Amino acid sequence: MKPTMLKRVAHGFVALNLLAAAATVVGSGLLFSGFQNLPALDYNRLSMVLGMLCVLFGIGASLFHMAHTQGWRATLWLLGVCVVLAGGVELMGVLTGFPFGGYEYTERLGPKFLGHVPYVIPPSWFMMLYPALHLSFLWGVPRGAVPLAAAALLTWWDVAMDAAVSTARDAPGTAAFVYWFWEVEGPFYGMPLQNWLGWLATGWVLSWVYLKIVPQWRPSASLTPLAIWLIQGGVMAGLAFWIQRPIATAIWLVGAIAVSVFTLRVSRRATHAASA
Numbered sequence: 102m103k104p105t106m107l108k109r110v111a112h113g114f115v116a117l118n119l120l121a122a123a124a125t126v127v128g129s130g131l132l133f134s135g136f137q138n139l140p141a142l143d144y145n146r147l148s149m150v151l152g153m154l155c156v157l158f159g160i161g162a163s164l165f166h167m168a169h170t171q172g173w174r175a176t177l178w179l180l181g182v183c184v185v186l187a188g189g190v191e192l193m194g195v196l197t198g199f200p201f202g203g204y205e206y207t208e209r210l211g212p213k214f215l216g217h218v219p220y221v222i223p224p225s226w227f228m229m230l231y232p233a234l235h236l237s238f239l240w241g242v243p244r245g246a247v248p249l250a251a252a253a254l255l256t257w258w259d260v261a262m263d264a265a266v267s268t269a270r271d272a273p274g275t276a277a278f279v280y281w282f283w284e285v286e287g288p289f290y291g292m293p294l295q296n297w298l299g300w301l302a303t304g305w306v307l308s309w310v311y312l313k314i315v316p317q318w319r320p321s322a323s324l325t326p327l328a329i330w331l332i333q334g335g336v337m338a339g340l341a342f343w344i345q346r347p348i349a350t351a352i353w354l355v356g357a358i359a360v361s362v363f364t365l366r367v368s369r370r371a372t373h374a375a376s377a
Contacts, residue, residue, distance in 0.1 A: 104169055111166035115328055118158035122332050125151045126339035133343040148278055149209050152266075153221065155336055156210075160224050162329050163231040170235070170321040179234075180227045182311045188214065188223035190303050200299035202292075203284030204267070210280055229255050229333060230307055232326035236360070238318050240367055247312065252304030257356045258334045259300050264290045264349030265340035278344075290346050322371035327364050331357060 102110075125148070130136075132144055167176040194201045195217045210219035233254035234247065242250045266280040269291035287293035312318075334353055342350040 102168075107165050107169035111162050111164075111169055111325060114158050114162035114165060115325060115332070118155060118162055118329070118332050121151055121154040121158055122336035122339075125155060125336050126343075129340055129343045145278070152209065152280070153211065155333070156221055156225050156228070159228045159329060159333050160221075162325070163228045166323070166325050166329070167231045167235075170323060171319055175315045175317075176231075178315050179231060179311050180224065182307055182314070183227035183230060184223040186307055186310060187226035187303060188218060190299075190306075191218045191222055194299065198284070200295070200302055202287070202295045202299070204281050205270075205284065206281045207279055209278075226255075226303075226307065229258050229330065230304065230311075232330040233304070234308060234311075234318070235321065235323070235326040236330070236364060238320070239322060239364065239371070244312075248305045248308035249301075251308045252301045254330065254360070255304040256297055256300040257353065257360075258330070258337070259297065260356070261334055261337035261341050261349050261353035263292045263296065264346040265337040265344065267292060290349065320371075322368045324364070324368055327361065331361065 128144075128147070128151070131139060164176060164180065167179065190200070192215065193199060195205060198204075206213060206217070206219055206222075210221055213219050230251060233251035236254055237247045237250040240250070266278070267283060267290075268279055269286040270282040270284055283291050283293060285293060287296070334357060338350045338353040338357075341347070341353075
């Protein structure tokens with residue numbers, strides 16, 4: 102497939118991802134705000150489908166856009182590292198509670214590997230790690246610090262996501278729209294703070310291992326990875342707001358605005374330099 106076609110396919114997935122995300126946030130807003138005269142639909146099932154589509158479209162967007170900017174070899178290596186290592190860490194986390202804290206996935210993300218980790222979870226690490234790596238290199242982060250910068254951008258996604266789709270198992274009034282349960286009550290809407298340390302550590306390891314295998318990163322000033330990062334985080338921030346977890350929404354928004362403004366400035370400078 103030609104580079105221009107890869108780019109078009111990636112942008113198609115981004116558009117689909119945006120539509121699914123918008124439908125999720127708007128629909129959830131109508132549902133949780135008590136809007137009257139809603140059609141008689143199975144909203145539990147509908148939310149499951151939209152949630153899966155958001156993830157699958159996001160994976161497709163990252164897959165084809167990374168193939169466009171970095172080539173298929175680099176893309177498949179990053180996907181493989183995430184599937185194997187992140188999948189292994191997730192399985193260890195469910196079985197032992199390390200490094201994220203004790204948790205268990207519900208059935209909302211589909212079939213599970215060995216009955217514990219949904220198959221869609223490891224590729225979702227790839228979905229967000231590619232934009233995180235892209236932004237880190239675009240910003241000119243020193244190479245030795247790229248794994249940490251990428252891990253931080255990856256973890257920022259979880260600030261909104263965990264508040265939106267998880268809760269402690271014994272939390273009162275637990276909603277049906279939960280993707281995983283925490284075994285203990287944590288201070289951040291039921292989530293133990295250990296989880297973010299686990300995200301940082303896992304994101305750093307994934308990035309470090311990948312860059313050891315594929316040390317070259319082709320420069321690119323594309324803003325598409327930023328769009329992927331914002332869409333995935335934005336849908337979670339919107340859901341967190343509608344289920345009355347506004348602190349998570351506000352924290353994510355502050356980071357999203359800072360990341361967007363800085364990225365736009367850097368991308369504009371890079372584009373002007375390339376033109377000159």
